[in-house]
Amino acid sequence: MTQLLSVENVSKAFGQLKVTDKLSFQLAQGEALGILGPNGAGKTTLFNLISGDIKADSGRISLKGIDITHQPAHRRCRQGIGRSYQIALPFGGMTVFENLLVAASFGAGRSGTSANDICMAILAQTGLLDKANRLAGTLTLLDRKRLELARALATQPQVLLLDEIAGGLTEQEALQLIEMVNGIRRQGVSIIWIEHVVHALMAVATRLMVIDFGRKLADGDPQAVMNSPDVKRVYMGIEA
Numbered sequence: 001m002t003q004l005l006s007v008e009n010v011s012k013a014f015g016q017l018k019v020t021d022k023l024s025f026q027l028a029q030g031e032a033l034g035i036l037g038p039n040g041a042g043k044t045t046l047f048n049l050i051s052g053d054i055k056a057d058s059g060r061i062s063l064k065g066i067d068i069t070h071q072p073a074h075r076r077c078r079q080g081i082g083r084s085y086q087i088a089l090p091f092g093g094m095t096v097f098e099n100l101l102v103a104a105s106f107g108a109g110r111s112g113t114s115a116n117d118i119c120m121a122i123l124a125q126t127g128l129l130d131k132a133n134r135l136a137g138t139l140t141l142l143d144r145k146r147l148e149l150a151r152a153l154a155t156q157p158q159v160l161l162l163d164e165i166a167g168g169l170t171e172q173e174a175l176q177l178i179e180m181v182n183g184i185r186r187q188g189v190s191i192i193w194i195e196h197v198v199h200a201l202m203a204v205a206t207r208l209m210v211i212d213f214g215r216k217l218a219d220g221d222p223q224a225v226m227n228s229p230d231v232k233r234v235y236m237g238i239e240a
């Protein structure tokens with residue numbers, strides 16, 4: 001498989017707190033990598049480092065072989081890294097459609113399709129078509145989560161970073177979300193998904209990585225990783 005994203009020996013500290021500690025991994029084209037880890041393990045920080053929201057202290061991040069370590073977030077977005085945020089902050093005074101147009105204007109515009117057509121297709125894909133003209137600030141939790149996913153998609157990413165999008169959803173809503181994320185992957189988008197809702201993650205992930213104290217604890221086949229004694233101890237508090 002072709003490597004799409006490569007994270008090599010990346011470290012980040014906030015003061016004395018080492019949050020990412022010489023972390024290395026690669027994401028191949030077509031993969032759906034799930035990330036699990038206890039609260040405060042450094043998962044969102046890893047996304048911030050990949051998307052360029054924060055800068056690494058050391059190490060290297062590359063996309064399709066190009067070093068993006070020192071690129072600002074908007075350039076990384078244009079190169080193909082799209083992301084959602086744990087706390088969705090859409091432009092509340094703008095409509096759902098306008099929110100997508102803003103996101104599309106940041107993206108790569110790779111498909112040659114107009115921003116309007118891209119946004120219409122994403123509205124349909126994420127179940128927001130009938131809410132296109134609603135103000136984003138008036139949406140329910142589920143629809144805000146859909147919009148967060150839709151905004152990330154509107155940038156037309158090759159690598160999509162999803163940060164805890166299943167939390168707080170009902171069982172039925174989580175199933176819809178799983179179907180949606182699997183559909184996105186089938187369209188050729190590679191995915192990294194941080195999620196505490198383990199059954200949702202397991203329904204999508206082709207590979208699973210567990211992070212603890214900013215380090216990689218396990219990485220591989222999802223079921224094998226879940227069965228590993230280290231993961232049971234650290235993530236589930238079960239002693240082997």
Ligand SMILES: Nc1ncnc2c1ncn2[C@@H]1O[C@H](COP(=O)(O)OP(=O)(O)OP(=O)(O)O)[C@@H](O)[C@H]1O
Nearest residue numbers: 014017019037038039040041042043044045046086
């Ligand atoms: N900008 C920052 N300044 C100072 N400390 C930070 C900053 N961002 C994160 N941290 C700290 O780094 C640690 C890791 O945070 P991070 O959000 O990456 O964890 P996480 O694994 O995503 O946790 P959760 O599962 O609770 O979302 C935490 O102790 C957090 O308080």
